[in-house]
Amino acid sequence: MKQLMLGNEAVARGLYEAGCAFVSSYPGTPSTEITEAAAKYPEIYAEWAPNEKVAMEAAFGASLAGRRSFCGMKHVGLNVAADPLFTISYTGVNAGMVIAVADDAGMHSSQNEQDSRHYARAAKLPMLEPADSAESLAFAKLAYELSERFDTPVILKMCTRIAHSQSVVEPGERREYPPRPYEKNPGKYIMMPGNAKRRHPVVEERLQKLKEWAETAPINRVEPGQDRTLGILTSSTSYQYVKEACGDAYPVLKLGMVWPLPERKIREFAETVEQLVVVEELDSFLQDYCLGLGLAVTGEVSFPAVDELTPNQVAYELTRTHPVGVKLDVEIPPRPPVMCAGCPHRGLFYTLKKNNLTVLGDIGCYTLGAVAPLGAMDSTICMGASISGLHGFNKASGGESEGRTVAVIGDSTFMHSGVTGLINAAYNESNSTVIILDNSITGMTGHQQNPTTGFNLKGDPCTKIDLESLCRAVGIRRVRVVDPYDLAACDQVVREELAAAEPSVIISRRPCALLKYVKHPGPISSDPGKCVGCKSCMKIGCPAISIAEGKAVIDNTLCTGCGVCAQLCKFEALGGRKEG
């Protein structure tokens, strides 16, 4: 029966129907829902791994053991997993192995907008790229066939607009595959130099065979068009925008496989049209390939290497016209994302701001601590970079910065790749102060469990990694826990640990205010008789507080009653908890 599915849910359905038995991933927008949806099928073992490298290695192990396996990640996650990726390309697989990577052109929820197609070329792996949910399902299944037929992991490339769009799919039945027996094969699976030297030519031959397959594969299809002045080479969302703008006017070569590319098919297509045009998002990957073939591409048409493509941009380049709307002559204030009312990170960031500290930040909801009025962050690079960056910062400053510089990192990010940085700080003895913002969940991506929460992906209780013990075990003697709702305690602990003459970890612990099990005391009240309009409460950037007619006003629909603002009020105008 036809139904609407997110592209990500459709990938999960494809995994299910293809008999996938093992899924290991780390959450990351826009890839997260693949693994969440896969976990709902009882036939699939599914887990959150601490990071993408672990996930990919686990998926490889499952393939080696003979079961079809999968790992999914966002584009920057593939950077983390790049190490196993390049070598699993050499070993190939036993049972089929599929890797999904979801790019985020336009950076809706990412720190960069890299184009993951380069990984397919660099690692010499096949990459399929669906253009809607039906293809997401079909390509996931096809990926397993290719994986086993050509003895290779296969990359399924998603992007925000495909991953997070629902379109029509017709689900099919699951097919079970008996486990492929594992056979010891050192020449194939032990990648020491002698063996790897023999495997590399196998990889190159495989790429040629895949290229031959791509020449006649139905997923690389020519759609006819009457007007042969242009012929368009495209894939993914770009294909949808081309069809939206031009319908069936021009011939289109729609690629379902973006690496390796079908050279003959592209040449033949180019010969049938006056001008070959490539429509693609971000880097000129397909275009550079065509140029490399000596084909004249693009003509007057050009697309930028930055930001996601839009339907109007494509329409304008192909037809020199696009729809226009009504513009309102009003200055519209932006509405950036903010820390939620009651967010436990707020009190801690207020403390960092108040003490005028340099803060090396990390990836998560708490990156919002960088924006006004808190503005308590100096750098954000990638998962785990806060702690390792702080170590380098302190070493380079000759210890001079140690008393006024901290790293902040979430619980899930710490487990992902923060702990190795902490080991470095302990081992190489920088007097670093690391703050773990433990909100007992992976918040940013929409509440996924992680090794510190005590629950697994399926929601069942499991081993809970104890952060305090872990920090002590890697050599940190000073480990403190503080409640971020308690501003006085935060201030005291942060000052003491910065003053201490050895590395320390402060665990700022309180569960995410959006977790269903968290009970809030309810909105506090403001007393206009006592409020003098000093705006001290506005320093924390809480969306539930605003100033109207010179007085603080609490939004009862947002306020959770956390009481952080009340601790800033010297006039007792804000009700709720009074501390300090």
Added chain:
Amino acid sequence: METKSIMIVGVGGQGTLLASKLLGRLLLGRGFDVKVSEVHGMSQRGGSVVTYVRWGEKVYSPVIDKGQADVILSFELLEAARWTEYLKPGGRMITNTQQMNPMPVITGAMAYPQDLERKLRAAGIDLDALDALSLAERAGSSKAVNIVLMGRLSRWFDFTEAEWLEAIAQSVPPKFLEMNQRAFRLGRDA
């Protein structure tokens, strides 16, 4: 038929996703090709959010660009003003008159624009403005703003009231069903 496009805009946390899912299911039931596009992740944290619903014989783009929306349904007044340019000339804008201050307004760095309803009409926009928050509260919960607005949007479609109520029943917990059905009717009839 020509592909139709509706944009649902609002503030993260207002329940815009439920509205688009519900609409998508109803349209699919009529045999249309349908695409519903959402934004997840960071933008949801109290930021400006957009979902797109498109349907027709064959739908290509999952997103809507400037000048393409037949209808914009806005959950908040400033958001209606923000996305005006996406409305097709002659398109209809339905907006909640509720105002939610974005952070630059809360901190005093910028002002919430005044008189937006009048300015929207003055720009030639076919505007249908309603106080969905009050209606939701009258139905029993301020959280039912999204269902009130669905009720208002329902006037634009030829689905029967029973079809809408059935779709709502499939999408909300049973204990809130009666309240949500009240909210839907208040939006549809107000």
